[in-house]
Amino acid sequence: MCSSDLVGANGGLATLNSETGDPVRPPIHLPxxxxxxxxxxxxxxxxxxxxxGSTEQATTHLTSVVTGADVGKPMTATAPAGAIDAPxxxxxxxxxxxxxxxxxxxxxxxxxxxxxTTNELDGTAMTDPGPPNNVMGIxxxxxxTxxxxxxxxxxxxxWDLATRMQLPHSxxxxxxxxxxxxxxxxxxxxA
Numbered sequence: 353m354c355s356s357d358l359v360g361a362n363g364g365l366a367t368l369n370s371e372t373g374d375p376v377r378p379p380i381h382l383p384x385x386x387x388x389x390x391x392x393x394x395x396x397x398x399x400x401x402x403x404x405g406s407t408e409q410a411t412t413h414l415t416s417v418v419t420g421a422d423v424g425k426p427m428t429a430t431a432p433a434g435a436i437d438a439p440x441x442x443x444x445x446x447x448x449x450x451x452x453x454x455x456x457x458x459x460x461x462x463x464x465x466x467x468x469t470t471n472e473l474d475g476t477a478m479t480d481p482g483p484p485n486n487v488m489g490i491x492x493x494x495x496x497t498x499x500x501x502x503x504x505x506x507x508x509x510x511w512d513l514a515t516r517m518q519l520p521h522s523x524x525x526x527x528x529x530x531x532x533x534x535x536x537x538x539x540x541x542x543a
Contacts, residue, residue, distance in 0.1 A: 366379040367379075367417055377418065380417070380418075380419065380420030381420060391404055391405070391406050391407070392404065392405055392406075392407065392443055392444070392445050392446055393446075394446045394447050394448055394455070395417070395448075396448045396452040396468070397448060397450055397451065397452040398452055399417070400416060400417055400418060401414055401415070401416065401417065401423055401448075401452065401468070402414070402415045402416075402417050403415075403446050403448065403455050403457075403468075404446075405443030405446060405457065406443060407442055407443055407444060408442060409442060409443060410428050410429045410430070410440055410441045410442060410443065410459070411426045411427065411428045411429075411443075412426065412427045412428075412429075412443055412446060412455065412457050412466065413426050413427075414427075414455070414468060414471065423468075423471075424468075424470070424471035425471050426471075427455075427457075427466045427471050427472075427473075429441040429457070429459055429464050429473075429477075431461065441459035441460060441461050441464075442459060442460045443457060443458070443459060444458045444459060444460060444486060444487050444488060444489075445457075445458040445487065445488065445489050445490045446458065446490065447490045447491060447492045447499075448468070448492070449492050449496040449513070450492065450494060450495075450496045451496055452468060453467070453468055453469065454466065454467060454468060454474055454496075454513070455468050456490055456492055456499050456513075457490075458487030458488070458489070458490045458501055459487060460486045460487070461477075461479060462477050462478050462479030462487065463477065463478040463479075463487060463490070463499065463501055463511065464477050464478070465478075465513065475516055476516055478499075478511050478516050486503065486504040487501045487502070487503060488502045488503060488504055488530050488531055488532040489501070489502035489531060489532045489533045489534050490502075490534065491534035491535050491536050491542070492536070493536045494536055494538075496513070497512060497513050497514060498510060498511070498512065498513070498519070498536075499511045499513060500534045500536070500542055501534075502530070502531025502532060502533070502534050503523070503530070503531060504530045505530070506525070506526070506527035506528055506529055506530060506531060507523040507524065507525055507527070507531070508522075508523060508524040508527075508531055508534065508542070509522050509523045509524075510522040510523070510524065524542075
């Protein structure tokens, strides 16, 4: 049996059998904002943990899809040290690493990686030294070491999670509009 999780506009989370469409368990409720903000979601590789955050907030939550209870404390980003007149970070997208041990969250000021066991920041923020350029979408490569971040200016940055540095051939250019969704395929394919 394969299952999939669906989150409704009212914060209801239903886990369904993807072959039959039948519920796997009773739906649960997430305390998501309902004030017109856009919420972002990612399901962990174990299928039991949901990460979610709102585009108007700096906080990301881990929630059990079985009980609806928070898994650890909320993870709240702050502006990098030394940033002058920097806006408060706001969640723009999120993705788990394949092993589920880390959650990569894109904000309006860059990327941050959170340890999903401790719910603590894992290393330094990954930010482009150029002018502010919102992260719009995120994908984590199958090996768990490369992150692709789609930007509002049509570029795609490629980051190494171990070094927190952009890869030598980054950023990728060629799109004429914002890059809001990305996905890694087999090998080195990136859509």
